Amino acid sequence: MTRSINDVVFGYTDKFLTFLQLAMPSLSNTVQLCYNMSSRDINTTSKILSGGGNISDLGQYTEWQGYKKLPYWKTPEAAMINGTEGLFFAPNLDKTKPITTFVDDLFRANPLEFVKEEEVMTLQTYKYKNTEVCHDERHQQPSQRRVLRLRT
Numbered sequence: 001m002t003r004s005i006n007d008v009v010f011g012y013t014d015k016f017l018t019f020l021q022l023a024m025p026s027l028s029n030t031v032q033l034c035y036n037m038s039s040r041d042i043n044t045t046s047k048i049l050s051g052g053g054n055i056s057d058l059g060q061y062t063e064w065q066g067y068k069k070l071p072y073w074k075t076p077e078a079a080m081i082n083g084t085e086g087l088f089f090a091p092n093l094d095k096t097k098p099i100t101t102f103v104d105d106l107f108r109a110n111p112l113e114f115v116k117e118e119e120v121m122t123l124q125t126y127k128y129k130n131t132e133v134c135h136d137e138r139h140q141q142p143s144q145r146r147v148l149r150l151r152t
Contacts, residue, residue, distance in 0.1 A: 008032070051090060058091075059084035061102050072107050083109045099128060 003012060011032030018029040044066040051058030061081050062068070069079040083100030093099065095114040103110045112128035119125065 048085070056090045059088050061085070064102065064104065070107055078108070080109065093126060095126065098131065 009032065011030045013029050014031045017027060017031065021027050021029055045063070046061065046065055047063040049057040049060045049062060061083060064070075064081045067081065069076070070081060071079070073079040081102060083102040086101035086103075089099055098111045098113050101110045101112060102108075111131050113131050115127040115129050117124060118127050
């Protein structure tokens with residue numbers, strides 16, 4: 001079977017999954033790598049800073065999918081939308097300071113810490129990883145804990 005990159009990333013109808021739907025009607029017959037990306041509401045907007053006023057703000061979210069604060073978390077700290085999409089960052093990063101990405105699939109910011117310098121195809125790069133206690137709420141202040149607010 002040969003599939004285009006577009007099909008693999010954004011989806012194609014699989015004949016075998018279509019056959020399986022006869023026995024399992026709730027099963028999707030679509031195969032796609034970026035499921036959440038193409039299923040998001042395309043009528044909403046996200047806003048990021050251009051870095052024009054302050055280059056260190058380059059790529060920082062100010063609004064995501066129409067929200068300035070996420071409605072899913074109970075505390076203001078947890079509901080904040082901060083960080084970049086993770087595809088690019090401001091120049092001249094300080095290796096001693098963590099960087100933050102906003103992970104829309106988790107509806108939360110994700111702090112990253114510097115690990116080491118690397119070279120990729122002759123380009124000097126920085127490697128970052130999740131902080132040790134990033135998602136371990138035992139190490140966070142109560143105001144930072146992300147308690148999910150269920151909608152009824």
